[in-house]
Amino acid sequence: MSTLSKYLLEKYLKNFVIVLISLEIFFVGIDYLQNFKNIPESANLQLLYILYNAFFTLTLALPLSIVFAWIVTLVVFIKNNEFVAFNALGASRKDILSPIVFSALTLIFTLITLQTTPLAYSYDQKKKILDNEYFSSTKNDIFLKFDDYFVYFKKLLPLEQKAEDVHVFKIKDNELVETIIAKTGKFKDDKWEINDVKIVQKPSIIDINNSKLDIGYIDSLTILEGFKPKILNNVYENKSEYSLFDAISAWMILSKQEINTQKIRSIIYNQLFIPFFIFPILFLIYAYSSLNSRFFNLGKFVSSSVFGTLVVWGVFFMLYKLTNSGAIIPELSIILPLFMWFLFSTYFYFKKLRA
Incomplete structure (x- = not known):
């Protein structure tokens, strides 16, 4: 120099x-x-x-x-x-x-x-302090679509990366064919692992005399691969605060679901x-x-x-x-x-x- x-x-x-x-x-x-x-x-x-x-x-x-x-x-x-x-x-x-x-x-x-770090959520954190919600991160009644599934979280804890009372509904040809119910769920290894799972399947052919629901129980099941808790929370609340990595992840996931990604793209362009x-x-x-x-x-x-x-x-x-x-x-x-x-x-x- x-x-x-x-x-x-x-x-x-x-x-x-x-x-x-x-x-x-x-x-x-x-x-x-x-x-x-x-x-x-x-x-x-x-x-x-x-x-x-x-x-x-x-x-x-x-x-x-x-x-x-x-x-x-x-x-x-x-x-x-x-x-x-x-x-x-x-x-x-x-x-x-x-x-x-x-x-x-x-x-x-x-x-x-x-902007790729948690500091990107600074505005969200300062607003929580103003609203006296800094130590409360629980979100209730989250309902969203993912591939052929509709997913319902009774309670979501984004910071702990956990969920309670999870319901997953599988739709095929505009009909409900399977319901998955779990008491708890945890995000790890880039996917959600739900525990104490109850699976209810509808018979493919409906017969009044012989058809019945197929009910089974398993210890754990993985769903929502790549759907991070922070993304779930932000998409549900329609927020504009994303880190750059989370925004790109949300863009890729929502694009696959054919959901409007205009807001996510604007955040990425604004930061980049x-x-x-x-x-x-x-x-x-x-x-x-x-x-x-x-x-x-x-x-x-x-x-x-x-x-x-x-x-x-x-x-x-x-x-x-x-x-x-x-x-x-x-x-x-x-x-x-x-x-x-x-x-x-x-x-x-x-x-x-x-x-």
């Missing part, structure tokens, strides 16, 4: 940390003050609330901090005439932008990696692709900056850069919310606008450089 790259990274990352901490304190502080009366008096729960809220805010603040830190860094370089020195030393656009883009990519991929909207902004801000401040309006540059960043971020945030509500399919409302944004910004970037 060259001396210039080290210098740029040092200045940029320092500004990034300052901006990120400032945004985190601002967002978390505002939220805490708004919900102060509803937060339990327990110091442990208050600390957990702040930590969960901090990570939830991180998904919003980190991409913005990447851009705002770049704006601050450019302003400092322009005011101190450091850009003039960089160009005098023979530094190209690639030499200046490469360290910033590399660090931004690293930060975005770190954010995506965190939308954070990359910042990269065109980084290039455009650099293209519209100046070597020195003598004939350059820094105030206008900063205000327009910040405003433009917030507008673009707001548009993608709005599109995600509309998609998540089921109003638009995610490929048209997320993927296509993101692709168009990259094309649009690329055109203006090279147009500005040629000017």
Whole structure:
């Protein structure tokens, strides 16, 4: 790594940390003050609330901090005439932008990696604290379809990965042919193992004189392969909080059941692709900056850069919310606008450089 790259990274990352901490304190502080009366008096729960809220805010603040830190860094370089020195030393656009883009990519991929962990459910956890349900994870009366089966859970405990009073109904040619009843069930080895099972089968040929139900008992049976307790809970409650891995698993499972996966796809696209909207902004801000401040309006540059960043971020945030509500399919409302944004910004970037 060259001396210039080290210098740029040092200045940029320092500004990034300052901006990120400032945004985190601002967002978390505002939220805490708004919900102060509803937060339990327990110091442990208050600390957990702040930590969960901090990570939830991180998904919003980190991409913005990447851009705002770049704006601050450019302003400092322009005011101190450091850009003039960089160009005098023979530094190209690639030499200046490469360290910033590399660090931004690293930060975005770190954010995506965190979205694969249980921290992705931070909003759900902080809401539980507000609703005094943090230590209660029981869900009752869950009914869903899986392949040729309809499954009913009287009680589901997602955190313990257990279920009680399980009923499984097998449907063939629109007729009920088999009923499986179990007292308990546990999720292990990527499938549900139900215990103390009673199986009731309907005869294939109905005869009033000879037909009878075939009733049998077995110790255990495996069902619902790949249907994780968290996925069961989220699908049942129609939630929008999934870790990336759980969202992909839910997408694959629900697609096989021919169930609408629009909301799941929007969550995946939001976590995987939308954070990359910042990269065109980084290039455009650099293209519209100046070597020195003598004939350059820094105030206008900063205000327009910040405003433009917030507008673009707001548009993608709005599109995600509309998609998540089921109003638009995610490929048209997320993927296509993101692709168009990259094309649009690329055109203006090279147009500005040629000017």
